[in-house]
Amino acid sequence: MYIALEGIDTAGKSTQIELLKKEFENAVFIKEPGFTKFGEKIREIIFHDEITKKAELFLFLADRAETVEKVIKPNYNKLIISDRSVISGIAYAMEFFDFDLLVNLNRFATDGIFPNFVFILTLDEETLKSRLSQKEHDNIEKRGIKYLLNIQQNMIDTCNRLEIPYQLIPANSTIEAINFRIKKVISEFV
Numbered sequence: 001m002y003i004a005l006e007g008i009d010t011a012g013k014s015t016q017i018e019l020l021k022k023e024f025e026n027a028v029f030i031k032e033p034g035f036t037k038f039g040e041k042i043r044e045i046i047f048h049d050e051i052t053k054k055a056e057l058f059l060f061l062a063d064r065a066e067t068v069e070k071v072i073k074p075n076y077n078k079l080i081i082s083d084r085s086v087i088s089g090i091a092y093a094m095e096f097f098d099f100d101l102l103v104n105l106n107r108f109a110t111d112g113i114f115p116n117f118v119f120i121l122t123l124d125e126e127t128l129k130s131r132l133s134q135k136e137h138d139n140i141e142k143r144g145i146k147y148l149l150n151i152q153q154n155m156i157d158t159c160n161r162l163e164i165p166y167q168l169i170p171a172n173s174t175i176e177a178i179n180f181r182i183k184k185v186i187s188e189f190v
């Protein structure tokens with residue numbers, strides 16, 4: 001079972017992942033981008049260099065291809081929980097590129113391995129503003145509030161269009177309430 005936690009920047013994904021690590025000790029936890037050694041180098045470039053949108057897209061795809069081959073495929077019989085996935089890959093890039101092209105590129109990069117279930121932590125505008133004001137911004141976050149809210153909608157649209165089952169969870173619920181909902185669904189799968 002391959003499960004992804006999705007949500008725009010500051011939605012609370014890594015907070016939830018840290019809790020799940022204690023609760024599902026036998027699961028394999030991954031993160032995109034930058035889980036593999038190669039991925040760490042890719043992160044450096046994506047977040048610090050001024051590169052074109054197309055070059056950025058290919059770097060995210062290269063990172064995903066490496067993670068699928070080296071981590072997801074060998075562990076596919078286990079519970080895999082990922083901080084971001086192909087859903088982010090498509091949702092961020094569809095602001096700039098054609099959806100069907102992105103699906104094809106991602107199918108090629110992953111050999112068609114997409115998450116079986118996705119949680120999307122959804123932020124309202126006020127909460128997003130307040131959370132973003134509390135952190136330093138990388139290249140992508142600097143693009144703004146409206147941009148990020150669009151991406152959030154793109155995530156939902158992407159799950160619908162790819163027919164991947166998903167659950168929306170309001171990101172302004174308490175950390176404990178979100179954890180409870182995620183745990184409940186995962187426990188039904190394992």
Ligand SMILES: Nc1ncnc2c1ncn2[C@@H]1O[C@H](COP(=O)(O)OP(=O)(O)O)[C@@H](O)[C@H]1O
Binds near residue numbers: 008010171172
């Ligand atoms: N449910 C929540 N309620 C209030 N604050 C939260 C909640 N979840 C996370 N946070 C805080 O919001 C910020 C972003 O959370 P984080 O887990 O890093 O998000 P992401 O990994 O999605 O970028 C952190 O300061 C974190 O402590």
Ligand SMILES: Cc1cn([C@H]2C[C@H](O)[C@@H](COP(=O)(O)OP(=O)(O)O)O2)c(=O)[nH]c1=O
Binds near residue numbers: 009033085092140141
């Ligand atoms: C996986 C992926 C992420 N992204 C973006 C989303 C985020 O802005 C950034 C990842 O940032 P990161 O710091 O890893 O995560 P977070 O903000 O959730 O703590 O890269 C893409 O644009 N395309 C992708 O394929």
